[in-house]
Amino acid sequence: MGFKPVYDYAKDQLGSKDEYEGAQLVEGNWYCPSMPEHLVNATADLIAERIDKQMWIERTRQRTQYLFLPKQAADAEGHRRMMCPAQAGRVQCPLKPHTLGKGVHLTLVDVLPSPVEPHAVCKSGSVTFPPEAGAQLWQPLQHGREHWQRIYFRLRNSVEGVNGFGKDPLYEHFESGGTRRIRGIAAQTLLLAFQLGHANRRKLTAWADAIALNGDRPRRRPTRRRKTRPLGDWTPKGYVTKTDKRTENEPDQ
Known part of the structure; x- marks a missing residue:
């Protein structure tokens, strides 16, 4: 019907929950198979109080450079061609030599060692994702980011x-x-x-x-409408307060 899903996740749905041709589905979006674990488990670490709210916001932003991007619009049946972040020019990857030397501002992917050949997404420029791949948890917007917050909370x-x-x-x-x-x-x-x-x-x-x-x-x-909090301060454990920001910026004693 043309509608796209926007929703939050339960504790048992956080982190990497699906895989297709090597790409991993992390909280609704497809990411590089070599995305660092601390970024994959960012929301789970926040819920478990291993990181604070400000660190969670920063890690969800860092996920963007490992995000798969659409190469073309989905067809009538929902199949969509996606390209890996290295092919899209967001990172540098040793498995794709033509992406190296693009500048120090691009992160160099630390490819995870594997006894088998590289994943299909690592050997080709793009991969077609069928509509059933990750359908249970997929959503078009990055979970937790500002655009997702505007749509979800509205x-x-x-x-x-x-x-x-x-x-x-x-x-x-x-x-x-x-x-x-x-x-x-x-x-x-x-x-x-x-x-x-x-x-x-x-x-x-x-x-x-x-x-x-x-x-x-x-x-x-x-x-009269109540004053609302800035959406960019939201985390799964509540809004970032001025005290949280001040504590984040204070040096250790």
């Missing part, structure tokens, strides 16, 4: 806001089974759809009443 806040709006005991009261006194999943679903429709109409009415039209005053005062 969607989550919208969903939670509607849930809270519809749970108001003076109106639809979604969470109470007593508002839908009938048995059966089909019947419950149909009645819940009517409740959602009523909640949407109530929300639209409140919005329309807060707008000034033709120079007239709005019928009701607009709701």
Whole structure:
């Protein structure tokens, strides 16, 4: 239908959880098979309190240089041609000599030793990923990065806001089974759809009443929004506070 997934991960879904032709799926995205372990396990280390929030943010940013990039748009069935970060000019790799000597600003990949031949992604310029590869955990945006945060929290806040709006005991009261006194999943679903429709109409009415039209005053005062925290300060263990940043910058005693 054209929609793309954006979601968070449970503790048992962190780190490298799938593999295709050598590329590893780390929290929703395909990365170089030789990406350092401390970057692969960055989120798991944060949850286990082995690193702090600021270090987690830095490590998720460092992952970008090992990220596989699309070479072309996905076809009608979902197959997509992807190229490794060395081929894309983001790192230098000994397995691809033509990528060496591109500048000291590019990281030199420390290729993991293997008794067998290099992975398919390391022997060719690009690899076609089928739609079923990593489908359970894949998402197009890098987990934890600023763009992911903007999309994820906007969607989550919208969903939670509607849930809270519809749970108001003076109106639809979604969470109470007593508002839908009938048995059966089909019947419950149909009645819940009517409740959602009523909640949407109530929300639209409140919005329309807060707008000034033709120079007239709005019928009701607009709701004051709460101040929100900068998305770039978010981590899976909460927002980075000023105290965290000050502690990060203070020298060891």
